[in-house]
Amino acid sequence: MTTADALREFISRDLPGGRPVAELTDDLPLIDERVVDSLGIFQLVSFIESDLGVAIGDDEVVRENFETIGTLAAFVDAKRAS
Amino acid sequence: MPEVLHSLLERAARERPGHPAVSDRGRVATYAELDARADALAAALVGAGVEHGDRVGVLLEKSIDAVACLYAVMRTGAAYVPLDPHAPEHRLAQVLADCDVRCVLAAANAPPPAGPGVLDVGSVPPASGAPVRAEVTPDDLAYILYTSGSTGAPKGVMVSHANAMAFVRWAGAAFGVTGEDRLSSHAPFHFDLSVFDLYAAAAAAATVVLVPPEGSVFPAHLRRFVNQEGITVWYSVPSVLTQLAARTDLAPGDLPSLRAVLFAGEVFPTRWLRRLTAALPDARFANLYGPTETNVCTWYEVDRLPDDDGTTIPIGRPITGTRVAVVGDGGGPGELYVQGPTVGQGYWNDPAGTASRFVTEPRPDLPGRWYRTGDLVEETADGCLRFLGRADGQVKSRGYRIELGDVEAALYGHSGVVDCAVVAVPDELFTARLHAFAVVEGAVAEPDLAGFCAGRLPRYMVPQTFEIRSALPRTATGKVDRRALEAAALTGPGRR
Numbered sequence: 060m061t062t063a064d065a066l067r068e069f070i071s072r073d074l075p076g077g078r079p080v081a082e083l084t085d086d087l088p089l090i091d092e093r094v095v096d097s098l099g100i101f102q103l104v105s106f107i108e109s110d111l112g113v114a115i116g117d118d119e120v121v122r123e124n125f126e127t128i129g130t131l132a133a134f135v136d137a138k139r140a141s
Numbered sequence: 142m143p144e145v146l147h148s149l150l151e152r153a154a155r156e157r158p159g160h161p162a163v164s165d166r167g168r169v170a171t172y173a174e175l176d177a178r179a180d181a182l183a184a185a186l187v188g189a190g191v192e193h194g195d196r197v198g199v200l201l202e203k204s205i206d207a208v209a210c211l212y213a214v215m216r217t218g219a220a221y222v223p224l225d226p227h228a229p230e231h232r233l234a235q236v237l238a239d240c241d242v243r244c245v246l247a248a249a250n251a252p253p254p255a256g257p258g259v260l261d262v263g264s265v266p267p268a269s270g271a272p273v274r275a276e277v278t279p280d281d282l283a284y285i286l287y288t289s290g291s292t293g294a295p296k297g298v299m300v301s302h303a304n305a306m307a308f309v310r311w312a313g314a315a316f317g318v319t320g321e322d323r324l325s326s327h328a329p330f331h332f333d334l335s336v337f338d339l340y341a342a343a344a345a346a347a348t349v350v351l352v353p354p355e356g357s358v359f360p361a362h363l364r365r366f367v368n369q370e371g372i373t374v375w376y377s378v379p380s381v382l383t384q385l386a387a388r389t390d391l392a393p394g395d396l397p398s399l400r401a402v403l404f405a406g407e408v409f410p411t412r413w414l415r416r417l418t419a420a421l422p423d424a425r426f427a428n429l430y431g432p433t434e435t436n437v438c439t440w441y442e443v444d445r446l447p448d449d450d451g452t453t454i455p456i457g458r459p460i461t462g463t464r465v466a467v468v469g470d471g472g473g474p475g476e477l478y479v480q481g482p483t484v485g486q487g488y489w490n491d492p493a494g495t496a497s498r499f500v501t502e503p504r505p506d507l508p509g510r511w512y513r514t515g516d517l518v519e520e521t522a523d524g525c526l527r528f529l530g531r532a533d534g535q536v537k538s539r540g541y542r543i544e545l546g547d548v549e550a551a552l553y554g555h556s557g558v559v560d561c562a563v564v565a566v567p568d569e570l571f572t573a574r575l576h577a578f579a580v581v582e583g584a585v586a587e588p589d590l591a592g593f594c595a596g597r598l599p600r601y602m603v604p605q606t607f608e609i610r611s612a613l614p615r616t617a618t619g620k621v622d623r624r625a626l627e628a629a630a631l632t633g634p635g636r637r
Contacts, residue, residue: 072588072591075591075595075600075601075603075604075605076595076600077591077595078595079592090354090355090358091354093227093354093600095358096357096358096600096601097357097358097380097381097384097539097571098539098571098574098605099358100358100359101570102605117360117361117388117389117390118361120359120360120361120388121359121361121362122355122358122359122362125358125359
């Protein structure tokens with residue numbers, strides 16, 4: 060499974076702002092559309108750390124990285140590769 | 142001092158026309174511009190048939206125009222009903238039907254569910270002709286704010302101009318708000334913390350700065366926002382500030398502009414408040430307390446913190462003009478009753494609900510009209526009030542007030558649910574998370590229930606976790622054993 064699909068599945072299943080997987084496109088704005096809120100962001104971070112095995116620093120929990128599933132997957136993959 | 146809320150804008154526009162009134166992500170409206178826009182919108186509302194005594198819904202993302210809409214509605218003599226643009230249609234329809242709005246101010250690309258007339262704010266031209274100035278008295282309703290109701294129907298708290306003004310006047314004086322201040326606007330307009338942000342700013346002809354969506358989600362952005370915007374007075378629920386203290390390495394001097402930090406809505410965990418006050422040694426901190434029905438009724442200026450993190454700060458003493466009473470069996474803890482100019486007018490379209498909470502002479506020594514908060518409090522030796530908890534099923538999560546019965550009613554709306562219970566699981570950073578237990582018939586799985594709730598309830602009321610069980614535990618008297626479920630939710634394998 061790609062990182063984007065894993066994120067999509069988690070957001071759909073586990074976040075109160077989640078939607079059906081089909082609606083969670085790679086370029087859907089996660090923040091402006093309120094898919095990810097103040098509680099959801101830290102559920103998402105802990106999913107990435109525990110299930111995807113990528114540690115994220117507090118200073119990396121910023122809009123630029125979490126804007127869309129596409130940007131987040133790219134960020135996670137880049138962290139994993141480095 | 143003017144007696145109605147919208148006259149604050151008129152005065153500010155007259156006295157400081159060129160001063161920034163509202164700032165939103167780099168866009169700024171001066172008081173003159175905000176006043177002109179409110180005039181244009183008020184004229185359009187009158188054109189749409191809005192009259193004194195009506196209700197008008199405002200279904201917009203926070204923006205300069207949304208602020209102008211609130212003033213425009215009040216100028217027509219109607220009460221504004223702020224609506225959550227992210228609430229599901231079902232919830233919006235419930236609110237719109239309950240308060241019978243004359244029309245809804247909305248954006249063309251995000252109209253309300255079918256029902257009342259819609260006024261597309263984007264199509265409203267600049268005002269021409271005499272400005273709308275309906276005759277509004279302090280006893281008229283300024284706005285109606287909908288909160289969670291225990292039976293599954295949201296209830297509308299009616300607040301008059303006099304009620305709101307009493308709070309705004311007190312707050313402006315208590316925190317010394319001046320025309321040079323820059324106030325944050327974090328809370329959505331359908332949440333009563335916004336009343337301070339918008340109107341304490343207008344009363345001083347100060348600037349209110351709207352917190353962008355990412356500021357609520359990312360502590361790092363919030364910190365940047367406060368610095369870049371030079372925020373001097375911050376007001377929000379504690380969970381936002383807790384995140385700031387917990388997830389950014391805030392040190393003294395990092396937020397030099399902040400001179401006052403106000404919070405309300407729920408208990409601020411002492412451990413995080415300690416960290417925040419250490420990072421802001423020169424700022425004032427104050428805990429404001431009050432259900433929506435009372436605006437704010439007591440406050441506590443944080444002068445020193447308890448020595449141990451297990452003790453919370455008090456909710457303090459009554460604000461000017463307010464009386465409080467602790468009504469219990471004897472001299473100990475009891476329910477907090479509130480009387481005074483900030484106490485609202487009751488619930489819209491709900492005389493029975495109003496009569497049960499807004500009571501007259503509850504005891505011979507308590508004459509007049511009182512609001513029963515449902516909050517259990519005790520009075521400390523030095524005369525401060527301390528919040529102890531609730532006697533009913535109301536919980537707080539991130540400052541949002543949630544009736545567990547409201548969430549359960551939504552779950553029962555699913556045809557496969559035969560029994561259910563929702564419990565609050567304590568959470569250090571978010572006060573509480575909701576966990577739903579359900580007994581179902583047919584092929585219903587946890588994600589089905591999660592999706593169903595998301596379609597019926599505001600986001601903040603959707604449980605974080607769901608668990609299907611074959612039966613719910615019962616007490617000897619046949620009631621759902623909530624204690625057992627709370628214990629299970631703390632340790633159990635919550636899933637969605």
